[in-house]
Amino acid sequence: MVETVFPLREVISSRGPLCGELVVELKPIAYLGDIDPNTGYLHGKYEINGRLLVFPNAVGSTVGSYILYALSRGNKSPIAVIVTKVDPITIIGCIISDIPLYTIEPEKLVRLSPYNGKQACIKRGELVIEV
């Protein structure tokens, strides 16, 4: 059976359901350098503005939190960030930017990757793919 529901753990909560296109990246992200805060693009090609951004974990510069903040001030931030492992740079970035933060099991991230670009919603602690 093809999975369409993925359990999440809520780290920084949000009000109401969060729906948007999935952007699934299987490699770690260095916010500073990998995301352009002015355009809201990841690696220069994937738009994350208004999307559900899923990736394993943050690496690189501790300035990364300010990249999340700049995205939110410029109305270019993802609707939610979903990672397999949280870290202080991501957490404080999401807190000051009001970005909901969730974690997902590493093996679920791999199974989620075929849905890259598909519509999904976070409802009651689960990521539900719109089929």
Add this chain to the structure above:
Amino acid sequence: MTDEEEKMYNGEYGVVLQKAIKSLIKVGEILGAERLIKVAHAHVSGVSYFNIGDAGLMFLESIASSGVKFKSFTTANPYAVIQGFRGRRFSKEVLDKQMQIIRFLAIMGAKYFTCAPYYIRPPKRGEHLAWAESNAVLYANSIAGAYTNREGGPLALFEALTGRTYLGGVHLLEGRLPRCKVSVVPPKSYLEASLIGYMAGEMCPDRIPYVNGISSSTDVSMLRAFLAAFGATSGAPMVVMEGITPGYKELLVKSDITEHIVIDEKSLGQEKKALIERGKKMLFILGCPHLSNNEVSEIIKYLLLKLKGKGGCLKNAEKELWLITGPYTKIPSGASQLNRYGVKILFNVCPVVTRLDFLGIDLVVTDSGKAMFYIPKLAKVPVFIMDRWKLLDEFCRC
């Protein structure tokens, strides 16, 4: 919570400190900390205007203008290079905004700007710190045996303002245990140390590694190159280095290592050959992370010897060599003679977080794996990596 912490939490010291301590507690709760602890030294990142932009500038302004001051001893990361390159400079607007950021941090109490805060105030073993800046965090935990999580820039700012951090992560023994083992070839140069660190980080992007193969007599500047490059490709706050990291034996005994990775000479790969094309505006950079006082004098001594009676052709060449360091360095004697050859010692700045393309620079040559990772992404200029002494020879070549 202590009385003082409770007062901060209840807003008795104003809304800024209230927001700071609430955010700090929230981060601590998420990471499983039970309480806050005092820190001996905070180090803030997010200082270059090119990195944090107008959003970050306004964030700092809103905090600094409330009149709050840092409670702990606080240092800050270097700022963008404001000196320019061969006569090209940034616009007045950019320079003004960079100066504003520096002023906001200075008003709150940051006096020193460097990515090597361990040369301003050497951390002691077992001391609790709240540092941002990955290379500094890795140095503090892995070489000095101090305790600091790898804080995001704004979090370190909140920790500096409250004088507190959360007792979690690498402040506890459990959080310092390695989860993967990396056996490496002993690095023979800065370049090799950088490349090994870069690869080890890619292999352990979210775990503290236990690294063996680096000799305990390895020069500390090579260890710094290794750790800085590791910090670019990994999110881990620490590397347990056999024979080097204080308490490494206990950490190994208690660890639960399931993965063993080997980095041998073959996997180090080929150093990119810097194709020195005539007419290209080239910038040679040493000092990512910031050079120590000794490294600066060593390099200047080498250059003075190398350029003695020669180097006339360099005077009009389209290249410069920047030696980047912090306020702890004394300008070595003879250094001023090298100015005319395009050699500059720059203090308190960071070219990696500077838009070098705006200064008309076509190409950067450096010995740093960390700079190799960030320069194309942040400074927007192609980069070549070369070992330190070869790089200096290449710079001196006409």
